[in-house]
Amino acid sequence: MQVTGNRSLYRTYWQTGDAVYVRVQAGSPESVLLAAPNPWAEAAALFEYGQRLTVLDESAGDYVRVRTWGLGVDIEGWVTRAALGTYAPPLSDAERQELEEAGAASRSRMEPNGEQLVSPELDQALDRVSEHETDLNRLLGGDPFNPDPALLRARFRAFGEQGGLLGD
């Protein structure tokens, strides 16, 4: 797989009508279309990784107003600016699998001479990190493998409310 052009030279400010792409994982708290440009707004829709959106208004600081479509219906709302990129992130299922497998490279330990040696301890530790992630998905997002970002956001907000932290 080769990339043409310089993928690094992304823009972070857009014009009305520009196409942008979601660059966070589905299930991340940022993978949602918000009803208003604030962190506690209701989630109007959920995004997939790489989903194409159209910019409508980008004047609200950390949020961009966008239009997306699904099931034949246009939906408009707000999304965190940093969750968007100007190119389609190349992460198909096959590529994701490749990246997952590459993570296994961290199962090796670098020796002082620069040699990488496979470490059973690190291998086990990586499994514990994976287990930790599925536990968090289950405890906070309601599903070990497909956490619900709307549920996550609601929990964060409830934490603030119950602690008397939201003020207003």
Add this chain to the structure above:
Amino acid sequence: MQNKRNVWANRLLLAGIVCTVAGCGLFNKLKETVSALEDAKVADNYEPSEQYYIGRGVSAVIVDKYPPVEAKDQGSERQITYVNEMAGYIEAASKGVTRSARKLGDHTKRSYDEQEHVYNLVLFKGMQVGLLQTDDVTAFATPGGFLWVSMGTVKMCNNEDELAAVIAHELAHIILDHGMANYRTAYKGQIFTSTLSETWFSGDGLGANFGRLVTTFAEDAFKGYNPEQEFEADNWGTRALAASGYAPDAMVKMLQSVEAYEKAHEIDPEDYLAHHPPIGERIKAVQDLIKTEKLTGNSKTMTPEAITARNKRFEEAFK
């Protein structure tokens, strides 16, 4: 001949454009832009997904040294849920902090491009906080949103606001991209041929450089970030406490607890605390920030009822 003529015509046109730009006083601006774009190649060489996998690998090295508290351990589900809800809440409530703070103390300078990179940092899967089964006072933040806090650190905190100060400080290292910034500084120039992205896109497979990346980050994680970054994390963390409704001076109290811990324990020279700036200087810097920025705390969130509610759930989770 026609081609040669076209080449010379193009050269003349280019020279004309350059002269015009120079004549308009924009030549230096153009040079700066080109330089910024060159820097941008380095600054944005890692996608959020790649940072996540780097952080995951570094987390394995941390967990290898300090066993994590697991959800299956008795009573720990509540603890794990509590710290993750807290971190998720602070992260969401602090969205505007980085942009609104024109300057995060006097210690860290960023180019325009680096600052834009920080503004546009996003976590591929959100925050993931883990607790470590050690009484050492220690905490780690890795690229990609992994944050590890020792039970010793939790026990050191006297209330929820102080634990929030720990989380906010560590979150700052992630939000301000300290880990990747160190890597870019160390490997600037080499990064084009050695990044995960380059390896990935060249089709050579990912494994070749991943181990080296993870090892580099893990070494940084155990050494701690550099003193300038620690000051900056205190600064951002204090502003984040204020933005989240917590008491900003909880950062001072938390640092004073660390100071007491340092006095009571012999700090291993290899321990991350040994690499932090003197704690007294950090406390003074935060006190100065609170005074100059008038971060007195939100009167609506600092009512006795609100403080009691927070401390009750902190006690229920950990005592």
